[in-house]
Amino acid sequence: MKEETGQKKIYVKPIVEGTAIDHLYPGTAVQILQILSISNFQVTAAMNVESKKMGKKDIVFIAGKKLSEHEINKIALVGRGATVNLIHNSKIIRKEKISVPKTAEKIIKCINPLCITNKEEVPTRFAVQNNPLAALCFYCETKMDEKEIAASVQ
Amino acid sequence: MKQAKSANSGKFSLKSVVSISDFSRPDIEAVLLMAKKMEGTSRAKKCKLLDTINVATLFFEPSTRTRLSFETAAQNLGANLISVADGGTTSQKKGEAVSDAIRVVAGYSDIIIMRHFIEGAARRAAEVCDKPIINAGDGSNQHPTQTLLDLYTIEKEFGKIDGIKIGLLGDLKYGRTVHSLAHALSHFQNVKIYCIAPKALKMPKHIIDELRGHVWVHETEELDEHLAELDVLYATRIQKERFPDPLEYERLKNTYILDRSILEKTKPIFRIMHPLPRVNEISQDLDETSAALYFRQAANGVPVREALLFLLSKQVKK
Numbered sequence: 160m161k162e163e164t165g166q167k168k169i170y171v172k173p174i175v176e177g178t179a180i181d182h183l184y185p186g187t188a189v190q191i192l193q194i195l196s197i198s199n200f201q202v203t204a205a206m207n208v209e210s211k212k213m214g215k216k217d218i219v220f221i222a223g224k225k226l227s228e229h230e231i232n233k234i235a236l237v238g239r240g241a242t243v244n245l246i247h248n249s250k251i252i253r254k255e256k257i258s259v260p261k262t263a264e265k266i267i268k269c270i271n272p273l274c275i276t277n278k279e280e281v282p283t284r285f286a287v288q289n290n291p292l293a294a295l296c297f298y299c300e301t302k303m304d305e306k307e308i309a310a311s312v313q
Numbered sequence: 314m315k316q317a318k319s320a321n322s323g324k325f326s327l328k329s330v331v332s333i334s335d336f337s338r339p340d341i342e343a344v345l346l347m348a349k350k351m352e353g354t355s356r357a358k359k360c361k362l363l364d365t366i367n368v369a370t371l372f373f374e375p376s377t378r379t380r381l382s383f384e385t386a387a388q389n390l391g392a393n394l395i396s397v398a399d400g401g402t403t404s405q406k407k408g409e410a411v412s413d414a415i416r417v418v419a420g421y422s423d424i425i426i427m428r429h430f431i432e433g434a435a436r437r438a439a440e441v442c443d444k445p446i447i448n449a450g451d452g453s454n455q456h457p458t459q460t461l462l463d464l465y466t467i468e469k470e471f472g473k474i475d476g477i478k479i480g481l482l483g484d485l486k487y488g489r490t491v492h493s494l495a496h497a498l499s500h501f502q503n504v505k506i507y508c509i510a511p512k513a514l515k516m517p518k519h520i521i522d523e524l525r526g527h528v529w530v531h532e533t534e535e536l537d538e539h540l541a542e543l544d545v546l547y548a549t550r551i552q553k554e555r556f557p558d559p560l561e562y563e564r565l566k567n568t569y570i571l572d573r574s575i576l577e578k579t580k581p582i583f584r585i586m587h588p589l590p591r592v593n594e595i596s597q598d599l600d601e602t603s604a605a606l607y608f609r610q611a612a613n614g615v616p617v618r619e620a621l622l623f624l625l626s627k628q629v630k631k
Contacts, residue, residue, distance in 0.1 A: 273452050275433035279410050293519075298433025299454050300332065302519055 171203045177222040179244040179251075180234060182210070187238045188217035194233050194312050200224045232260045236267065237309050239292065259289045267294055267303070268311045274299035325624045329439040329446040333457040333493045338500040341464060347620035348465050348613075356389055359619070363390035366626050369422035370396045371414070372449070373429040378589065378611065379449050379458075383426050386618035395421060412441040419444045423629040424622060445625040447618075453489055459588055460493040462617040463547070466610040470584055471544060474498070478542055480507040482569055483549035483594060485516040490588045491549055492520055499527035507539050508532045511568050513561065514551070536569055540578040545606075546571070547586045548594050572596035576604055586610050 177200075180191060188204040201222040210216040226234070226243060234241055235257045245253040263285040269276050275298050276283045284297035292305040303311065325343035327335055351359065368387040372380055380398065387394050411429065415438040418425055427438060428449040435448030435455065450456040468474050479498070481491045485508055495516070498504045506528055508516045515532065524530050533539065540546075548571060556562040570593060571585060584606040587595055591607070599605050 271432060273430075273432045275411065275431045275437050278431050279412075279437075281412075281433075281437055296433065298436045299452075300334065300433075 171205050171218075171220060173249060174201075174203075174220050174222040174246055175249050177220065177224050177246050178226050179246060180219040180221075180238070181216070181242040181244060182213060182256075183217040183219065183238040183241050184213070185215045185217055188219050190237050190309065190312075191217075191219050191234060194237060195221070195226075195230055197221055197224065229266070231255075231257055232263060233266050233312055235259050236263060236287070236292070236294075237312050259287055259292065261287055263287050263294060266312055267308055268313050269296045269299060269301055270303055270307050270311055271296065271299050271301040274301060328625075328628060329435075329448075330457050330621055330625070331435045331439050331446065331448045332455045333460045333497050334455075336457070336497065336500075341461070341497065341500060343624065344461050344617065344620050345465050345468055347624055348461075348616040349469075351619040351623070352616040359389055360391040362623055363387065363392035363626055366390075366392045366424060366622075366629060367422040368392040368394050368622065369418050369425045370394065370398075370449075371418055371425060371427040372398055373427070373431075373434075374450070375399065376428055376449070379428065379456075379614075382611075382614040383447075383449060383458075383618050386615050386622055387426075389615070390619055390622060392424075392622065411437050415442045415446070424625055445628060447621060447625070453487065455493065456489060457493065458614065458618055458621065459490055460497050461621070462610065462614045463490070463494050463586065463588075464497055465617050466586060466606060466613045467545060469613065470606060471582070474504070475502040476504065477501070478505040478507070478544045480509050480536075480539065480543045480546040481516070481549075482509045482536065482546055482571075484514045484551045484555070485510040485549075486514040487552060487555040488549045491516070491547065494547065495520065495524055495528075499524055501528075504528040505542075506530050507543065509536055509539075509569070510534065511565055513565060536575075537578065540575060540583075541580065543579065544582060545584050545586055548591075549588065550590065550592050550594060567593070570594060570596060571599060573598045573602065576602065579604070 185207050188206050203220040205218045207215045231243060239259060241257055243255045243257055244251045265282045267283055267285050269283055274296060275281050285294040287294050292308060294303045294308050324339055326340055370380055370383055384394060411434045419442045424445045426447040426449050427435060429451050432452035432454040435446055435451045439446040448455055448457055464474060467477055471477060485491050495506055511534055521530055551566050553562050583604055585595060585604050587607040589607060589611055
């Protein structure tokens with residue numbers, strides 16, 4: 160699987176069209192795959208690969224898919240600091256370091272079982288703070304920390 | 314510390330009263346100033362203020378004190394009152410969504426006062442309804458009018474809130490009144506908050522962290538340690554229903570019992586507040602002392618709720 164081409168190490172077969180989600184913390188690739196709607200796409204994930212910046216990292220390649228803003232916001236809450244690369248004709252045509260959104264709508268499930276969003280068909284809405292990552296439910300005002308957010312992205 | 318603003322200069326900016334976190338200092342000051350005016354106005358004069366306004370009290374959860382206080386306030390101002398004291402047995406049993414129930418009641422009323430057991434129900438109501446909503450408690454989340462009457466009581470008793478030294482006592486982990494009061498006090502200057510609780514019922518860390526940017530906070534388990542410094546001790550009931558382990562409740566329920574002996578260590582101006590109902594955390598031998606502020610505190614709910622109804626009714630008339 161691993162080939163050396165000049166300076167770059169290639170762990171998986173590159174995609175011609177689609178999206179590469181790079182600089183994911185080791186172990187987050189699986190959750191990224193779970194929260195994205197990718198069942199109809201060819202997906203490759205590389206986990207615990209070497210990284211100059213991060214030591215180890217995960218990468219996800221999704222052939223033929225361009226991520227929506229909603230999907231990028233989901234990734235931002237699980238894989239902070241990740242980079243989303245848009246690939247066309249085997250070249251990266253746009254590279255975006257994703258940032259944490261100020262609000263998260265229909266992304267996080269509130270951990271408070273008594274919250275109205277868990278009792279009725281009310282879409283969730285959170286105000287998101289960065290450093291440290293936290294999310295405040297618009298309805299029941301429950302504050303969720305980074306671990307709780309990562310476990311509740313849906 | 315926040316910049317000082319001139320006392321009682323506030324202009325009320327809220328469309329609904331859902332959470333104390335929506336209140337700025339000017340909003341709080343506007344309510345307290347209006348409550349003072351309401352208290353100084355005879356009922357004969359007040360009774361025409363809301364005489365063209367329909368006020369609905371919609372209680373999906375049983376309540377005695379809060380509902381009576383709101384209904385007294387509405388009637389004192391001459392409002393036409395429609396009331397559902399036990400909404401939990403009507404629309405909720407039929408599976409009606411909060412948003413539907415509120416939209417229907419909004420068709421009959423100009424201001425809606427609601428209590429609901431679902432957390433966030435009041436925010437949802439305010440979101441879907443174009444009429445002002447007053448949250449009279451949504452589960453364990455918010456009860457903003459309790460906090461406003463607490464602030465009004467402090468201001469009335471001490472002439473100001475800035476500089477107050479207050480002890481919060483008992484269940485600081487689950488008690489929504491102390492969380493909201495601490496948050497509201499963070500709008501004021503030179504406030505000192507002493508959080509006095511057993512380890513298992515400590516104020517949540519995220520609340521302490523938020524407070525520390527605005528007010529002086531000290532955490533302790535010892536009640537006697539700071540009694541001599543306090544202006545106010547805000548006692549709370551340790552709520553049995555909050556404990557997953559009944560043995561843990563039995564161990565903690567009598568941690569702090571206030572009786573007349575504490576007055577030997579306190580200042581003459583020292584006062585005890587409590588959101589009521591109490592169980593045994595304040596001995597009845599304190600009731601006749603000057604320190605007992607809790608019954609007057611409960612009575613202050615009426616002018617504060619009159620103030621809120623009047624301030625919100627200005628939007629209705631527009």
